[in-house]
Amino acid sequence: MGRAVRLSVAGVGNNVSALLQGVYFYADLVQNGHDEYKLPGIKNPRIGDIAVSAVKFVGAFDVDPGKIGKDLRDAIVTPPNNYPRLAADVPVQDVLVEPGIENDGGESMVTAVTKSLIESGTEVLLYSLPTGRQHLAELYARAALDAGVAFVNCTPENIARDPALLSDFQEAGLPLVGDDLASHLGTSVVHRALLQLLGERGITMTSSYQLNVGGNEDFRNLLVSGSSKRTSKLNALAQAGIETSNIVMVPSAAFIPHLGDRKVAMVNIEGVGWGQQTVSLDVLLKVQDSSNAAGVIIDLVRIAAVSLREGTAGFPRAAIAMLKSPPIGTNGRA
Ligand SMILES: NC(=O)c1ccc[n+]([C@@H]2O[C@H](COP(=O)([O-])OP(=O)(O)OC[C@H]3O[C@@H](n4cnc5c(N)ncnc54)[C@H](O)[C@@H]3O)[C@@H](O)[C@H]2O)c1
Numbered sequence: 202m203g204r205a206v207r208l209s210v211a212g213v214g215n216n217v218s219a220l221l222q223g224v225y226f227y228a229d230l231v232q233n234g235h236d237e238y239k240l241p242g243i244k245n246p247r248i249g250d251i252a253v254s255a256v257k258f259v260g261a262f263d264v265d266p267g268k269i270g271k272d273l274r275d276a277i278v279t280p281p282n283n284y285p286r287l288a289a290d291v292p293v294q295d296v297l298v299e300p301g302i303e304n305d306g307g308e309s310m311v312t313a314v315t316k317s318l319i320e321s322g323t324e325v326l327l328y329s330l331p332t333g334r335q336h337l338a339e340l341y342a343r344a345a346l347d348a349g350v351a352f353v354n355c356t357p358e359n360i361a362r363d364p365a366l367l368s369d370f371q372e373a374g375l376p377l378v379g380d381d382l383a384s385h386l387g388t389s390v391v392h393r394a395l396l397q398l399l400g401e402r403g404i405t406m407t408s409s410y411q412l413n414v415g416g417n418e419d420f421r422n423l424l425v426s427g428s429s430k431r432t433s434k435l436n437a438l439a440q441a442g443i444e445t446s447n448i449v450m451v452p453s454a455a456f457i458p459h460l461g462d463r464k465v466a467m468v469n470i471e472g473v474g475w476g477q478q479t480v481s482l483d484v485l486l487k488v489q490d491s492s493n494a495a496g497v498i499i500d501l502v503r504i505a506a507v508s509l510r511e512g513t514a515g516f517p518r519a520a521i522a523m524l525k526s527p528p529i530g531t532n533g534r535a
Pocket of ligand 1: 212215217264282301329331332337382383491
């Protein structure tokens with residue numbers, strides 16, 4: 202199944218819970234005789250020679266006192282995380298969650314994370330903090346650079362799109378993957394596909410909106426820190442050449458605790474056809490939010506590892522389709 206990716210994570214939230222549990226879920230399926238090339242919910246059974254379950258967690262950072270000091274296996278199920286438990290036997294990881302970099306954190310915190318990444322033999326650092334922490338994203342990216350590891354940015358913060366950072370990673374011979382993952386069957390890809398369909402059929406879109414609600418911490422945070430996510434969701438449509446001036450994005454319209462990690466998204470599109478007569482389309486999408494993320498993170502992490510091992514530095518083009526906001530110029534559009 203290929204040499205396991207040595208992965209460290211910054212932010213031990215629902216994304217990481219879904220990723221870690223999923224790695225063991227799929228390992229169990231294969232061990233029980235399931236065909237590795239027909240796994241449910243998997244697009245790429247192998248990337249390079251790396252299988253879905255070939256990820257070894259070697260480091261973890263968080264600032265939640267309820268998670269720091271715990272083995273990663275226990276930290277992922279510590280509230281407020283509320284991703285469900287998968288039918289998987291997750292063993293003790295022998296990875297204790299270490300204190301992460303704080304917003305007002307000085308050089309010493311970056312140095313401590315860098316040192317830990319080097320000592321654990323990390324190949325890839327996954328950045329999965331709450332949205333809206335640009336400064337922290339830059340500090341973690343710097344720690345990855347200093348440690349000589351690849352960086353994957355799950356969030357809408359400007360990291361791979363920052364020309365200076367991208368060039369630093371390139372010069373250091375390191376892959377930089379970002380920004381903001383486009384979930385497996387997320388609202389962005391559904392919205393984009395529907396708008397493309399209208400265009401193909403000659404219907405003129407006049408207005409559109411997207412409302413997302415959920416009951417995990419991401420939705421609570423996006424209520425107050427949603428601006429970079431709003432821009433990133435528009436980027437996901439602009440990537441396909443869609444005019445976005447009449448489109449309104451609401452990353453979190455409400456935090457609804459009883460939904461837990463389930464997300465409900467409403468997409469509305471208004472248009473006109475022949476004789477300027479109206480066409481109206483409403484779609485309701487319901488998904489397990491963090492499974493939707495992990496199904497793509499598993500590919501981004503393996504792309505980063507393969508690039509690192511092959512000595513391909515900078516942004517790997519193989520990641521474009523899995524991101525809402527890849528660097529300007531990688532797909533010919535802003
Ligand atoms: N479908 C999806 O779930 C999806 C899709 C695209 C992007 N994302 C983005 O991925 C990110 C993570 O999502 P999540 O659902 O796992 O969020 P989450 O809120 O469950 O987890 C975030 C974790 O980061 C920790 N954290 C906060 N500050 C920190 C710091 N300074 N250092 C280290 N850790 C810190 C929190 O304590 C928490 O454990 C979010 O920015 C989200 O918008 C998610």
